[in-house]
Amino acid sequence: MKPLFDFLVKLCILSVILWVVILYGPVSGVIQLPAVLSAWVLVFVNTVAGYLLFEYAFEKESAVFTKFVFGGLVVRLLILMLAVAVVIIRKMVDTDQFVFSLFAFYCSYVILEILGYQKKNKQKKKAA
Numbered sequence: 001m002k003p004l005f006d007f008l009v010k011l012c013i014l015s016v017i018l019w020v021v022i023l024y025g026p027v028s029g030v031i032q033l034p035a036v037l038s039a040w041v042l043v044f045v046n047t048v049a050g051y052l053l054f055e056y057a058f059e060k061e062s063a064v065f066t067k068f069v070f071g072g073l074v075v076r077l078l079i080l081m082l083a084v085a086v087v088i089i090r091k092m093v094d095t096d097q098f099v100f101s102l103f104a105f106y107c108s109y110v111i112l113e114i115l116g117y118q119k120k121n122k123q124k125k126k127a128a
Contacts (some may be wrong), residue, residue: 003055003116003119003120003123004051004052004055006116006119007051007112007116007119008048010112010115010116011044011047011048011109011112014108014109014112015040015044018040018105018108019040022036031097032093032094032097034092034093034094035093035094035095035097035098035101036097036098036101038087038092038093038098039098039099039101039102039105040101040105042080042083042084042102043080043102043105043106043109044105044109046076046079046080046106046109047109047110047112047113049072049076050072050073050076050113051113051116051117053068053069053072054068054069054116054117054120055120056068057069057072058120058124084098084099084102
């Protein structure tokens with residue numbers, strides 16, 4: 001369970017850093033917080049779900065691992081695209097800031113998710 005805790009701690013640290021930059025950065029007065037917050041929530045939930053699926057499937061056989069990790073990726077992306085479409089079509093927030101924030105958060109968090117996968121794999125190799 002330690003890699004999960006480490007991942008969540010790093011995710012929270014990255015979130016705090018990003019929010020400090022958003023709230024106190026040079027363009028903080030122009031940012032519409034509902035757009036940025038909704039993008040962050042979508043990406044944060046997506047990232048946590050992806051890592052939890054990876055944790056669940058990690059010790060399973062190869063076929064199960066592949067189904068959960070890659071199948072989960074497809075399902076998560078479809079849900080994310082559906083949520084983005086709903087937000088944009090219903091004009092719930094400023095579209096430009098929402099899409100830009102979603103892209104920025106997704107790029108940042110997917111890197112962290114991949115590093116979490118690598119760390120878990122390295123710990124397994126050390127134990128073996």
